[in-house]
Amino acid sequence: MTQIFAHRGYSAAFAENTMSAFLAAEKVGADGLELDVQLTRDGEAVVIHDEKLDRTTSGTGFVKDHTYKEIRSFNANKKSSKKEPIPSLTEVLEWLKTTKLVCNIELKNGIFPYEGMEEKVIGLVQKYGLSDRIIISSFNHYSIVNCFRMAPEIETAPLFLESIYMPWIYSQSIRAKGIHPKHSTLPDHIITATMENGIAVRPYTVNREADMRRLFNINCTAFITDDPANAVRIKRKYEKRP
Structure with a gap:
């Protein structure tokens, strides 16, 4: 049956790409998470979608221009007085190990090429023994080919x-085991x-x-x-059908 991936966590009800959004996604029964990774000035992988801090956090400017310590001081729950830090990828993977969730890590390296990002992310995934539960995606297809070459056991x-x-x-041709298309661009017969x-299809958003x-009717992968x-x-309504 079609798997459900929570986009930046349960972002319809919680601040996107925060631990609260990830915990809530697991609680409501999602099969997986989708999250985004950028690198700080000192090379730490942090979970945030935009290259700039301004939209979702109390910080301003580019993620890449701040140290990890500075990034952690900003509130990722900008619309609320309840402070939530921008998660590190390490923090998310540590928690993920305690769950059964699959996780799609999107490398946000289409605008800034973030040197060493692939090695950093793959190293953390391997450190936590999560290679069989991670999918690495990116709009930068050169990057995911690099990921495949470094770690062919991790799906791209x-x-x-x-x-x-x-x-x-x-x-x-690029040795990817899945595609993540914009949902409106692929008709049923192409999916x-x-x-x-043999290629998994996980449309967004x-x-x-x-x-x-x-998508449930054609039993799309996710x-x-x-x-x-x-x-x-x-x-659940589909699962109850005879």
């Missing part, structure tokens, strides 16, 4: 904004053909009930959603 999946012709052929050719039902609680509720 290119991210796409546009439709791509015969995506399973492309995936096989099905991709899966039939699926928040409308009609889109979720469409989808990525801001509202895992609603997705789980709909999925």
Whole structure:
């Protein structure tokens, strides 16, 4: 049955990419998480989507221009007085080991190439023994090819904004075991053909009930959603069908 990945955690109800959002996603029954990684000035992998701090945190400027200590001083729960730190990838992986969740780590290296990011992330995944529960994705496909070469045991999946012709052929050519397309760009028959050719399909960001039902109906590998609680509720109705 289609797996449900919580986009930046349970981001419909909690501050995105925070431990609260991740804990809540597990609590409501998500199968996996999707999170984003940037590097601090001193090379620490931290979990935040934007290259700049301004939208989601009390900080300003680029993540890459701040030390890890500075990054930890900002509030990642900008809309609330309740302070939450920006998580380190180490912190998330330590917790992930205590769960059964799968985790999609998106490398945010399309704008800034973050030298050493792949080695840093792979090293942490291996340190915590999570290679079989991690998927590394990026819009920077050169980066995920590098990841495959460094650690072929960790699944990789290119991210796409546009439709791509015969995506399973492309995936096989870069040794990726999955694709993460924008959900509106792939018709049912392309999703099905991709899966039939041994490539997992996990579209993003699926928040409308009609889109979720469409993907459940074709037994899509997984989808990525801001509202895992609603997705789980709909999925349970499908599981009860004879």
